[in-house]
Amino acid sequence: MAARVFTIDRLVAVATEMLEKVRVAPADADTCARRLVEGDARGQRAHGLSRLPAYVRRIEEGGLNPTANPHLISESPVTALVDGENGLGPVVMTYSTELASRKARQAGLAWIGVRGSNHPGAGGVYAQLLVDQNLIAIIGTVANVNQMAPWGGIERLLGPNPLSIGVPAGDEPDIVLDMATTTVSYGTVRRAIAAGRPLGMDWLMDSLGKPIVDPALADSGTLVPIGGHKGYGISMIIAALAGTLNGAAAGSDVVDHYQDLTTPTNTGHFLIVANPQMFRPLEDFLGEMDNKIHEIRASKPQDGVEAVRIPGEGSDSLRRSAEVSGIEMSEPALGELQALATHLKVSDLLDD
C-alpha cells in the first residue's frame, strides 16, 4: 500500500476508536489520539502515531492502566504533585498541562511534579499548548530506557531525558525547543544504519569513551550526551526533578518499556509554567520577542544554508500545513496502523 495523506480529524478518529477498543474512556482516547497526531503534524514522527501499537500492546499486557484517572496527591496555589495512576502518558500530561496553565494564570507561576505516568509523546506538543496561551513552559521527562552512561562511566544509568521549552512570540514563530539530552536518539542511529549512512562521530561511544562508527557495534555503545559532561549533567538533573523529586523512577529504577511490557514504568515529569505578565505587559514582551526573533531569522546564513531558523519554526510550519493539507503517512507507518486496526477489529484508515 502506498503512502497516503489523511486529515488530522480522520487520524484522530481512527486512533480514538482503537484506544476505546482497549477500554480507554472516549474522552481520554480522544485526548491521547489528538496529542499523538499533533506529534505527527509537527513532524515528530518518532513520538506520534508510530507509538500507538506499543501503547495498545502495553495495555493488553497489563503494564498500563487504560481506565486511570490522574489525581492530585498534594497541592498549593503554585505547586502540585500528580499521580498519573499508571495511565496513558498523553492523558496524564494533558491533565498536568491544564493544571499548570490554571495555576500559572491565577498565581503567575506553577511547578507541577508528576509520577505514575507513561511515555507522553512529544514534549513539544505540551509546550506548544502552553505557549498558545501566552505562557512560558519548561517541561522535563524521565525517558523510559537508559541508553546513556554517566560522563566518564560505562553503565547505562541515564536516559536521553528530554527537555521541552516554549517561549511565546507575537507575529514571529514562537520558540519551542524540544530536545533529547543526547546528540541523537537510537532511532536516528537505526535509520542511518538502515539507509547505509555513516554514524556520526559524536553519536555513540565505547567503554574507552571513543566514538563507535561501526554499525555492528552500535548496540554495544552508549549514546553521547550533548556537550559531554554538560549534557550528562542536564540529563541527571532532569532525572532528579522529573523523577526523584516526585517519587517517580530514575536511574536503575527506570523500566525499559521496550523490553518489559508488564511492570508499571512510573514515568515522571516536571512542568514549570510562568505567566510573562508578572514581569512586563504582555504586548511589550511579545513585541520585543518578535524583534529578537526577527533579528535572528533575518541574519546572514552560512554559505549553503537557505535561512537561519529558530527552534520550533520547522515544526510550527509543518503543523500549520497539516491543518490545511493533512498529514502524509508513509507506507510502513500506514502498514503498522493497518495491522493494529485489523488486530483490534476496528474500521481502518482505508475505509471511506
Place this chain on the structure above:
Amino acid sequence: MAARVFTIDRLVAVATEMLEKVRVAPADADTCARRLVEGDARGQRAHGLSRLPAYVRRIEEGGLNPTANPHLISESPVTALVDGENGLGPVVMTYSTELASRKARQAGLAWIGVRGSNHPGAGGVYAQLLVDQNLIAIIGTVANVNQMAPWGGIERLLGPNPLSIGVPAGDEPDIVLDMATTTVSYGTVRRAIAAGRPLGMDWLMDSLGKPIVDPALADSGTLVPIGGHKGYGISMIIAALAGTLNGAAAGSDVVDHYQDLTTPTNTGHFLIVANPQMFRPLEDFLGEMDNKIHEIRASKPQDGVEAVRIPGEGSDSLRRSAEVSGIEMSEPALGELQALATHLKVSDLLDD
C-alpha cells in the same frame, strides 16, 4: 613573585578594601569580594578574583554604578522583577538570591527576573548558596559578549549564556551544574593557544560551519553551541528569559563589556527556586537523591578514568579544601592583583 597560598579571609579582606577605594559601600564590597573569592575557592578561576581589575576599571570609567541599591520594580508572592541599578553583578545577584530564597521558603516556589545587573561571577556560587538551604535552583544569565552565531548563521547574535542548576543531596555531594551553552569558552581557546595545545574540533567554526583548528583564525570564528542546534536553542531561550522578559539586554543590544567600558550592560538574570518539600518530605527527598548519586558515583568508570563524578563534585571538594588550606594564587594572578592594589594604593596581599 611566586605562587602563594592565602586564606579565604585574607583574599576577601584585600578585595573588599580595593572595592571600597572605588566608592563601593563596605557591606557591598564585602559581598562582592566573598562571591568572587568563592568562585576561586570552587576552582572557577575565570569567574573569581581575576575579574576584579575589570570591575574596578568599569567603575572608574563610569560604566558601572558603585553605589547602586538593587530595588524591586514589581512583586507577587512568587515572582519579582529586580532593577540592579547598574550595580556590581555579585551584589545584585546576592540580593536576588536572598529574595528568591525568602519567597521559595514561604510560598514553595519563586521566579525572580533581574535587569540592570552586570557580570555576576560564577553562577554556580549562587546555585550553591540556595542548595545549602536545601532549595532547588535554576539560574540563567545573558553573557556580556556575543561570541556565538545562531545555528546555520554566521552573525554574532548570541552569547555563551550560562546556566547553573543546583539540586541538594543529603550526605552525598549536591548536584551543582554550572555550564556555558558553548562547548568551550574563549578563555579555554586562548589558554590552549598559549600552551601550544591543539584546538578541539567542536570549539570554533567558520562561516561554512566547518571547524576552525588554526589558532591564527580563532578570532574569525564563532563558538560552537553544545549539541549544535540544541545548545543554540538553549542559549536563545536564556536570552529570552534572563534578558527580554526582564527588559534586559539580549541579542544585538548586548554590550561587549571587554570593549565598551562606559555603556551600562543592562545584564539580565533569571532565578527559578523551588522548595522540594512541596513535593515530598525533605528527608525522603535527600535520602533518595543520595541513593541516585551514590549509584552513579559507585558505577564502573571508563578504562583510564579514576572514578565517575557528578556535576559540582570537583568544585565542592575544592571549596572544602580551600576552607581548610586556603587558595593558591598563581604568579600571574597574584601579579594582577598586586598591580591593582598598587593602582588603588591599598594594602596588598604581600603585607603581613
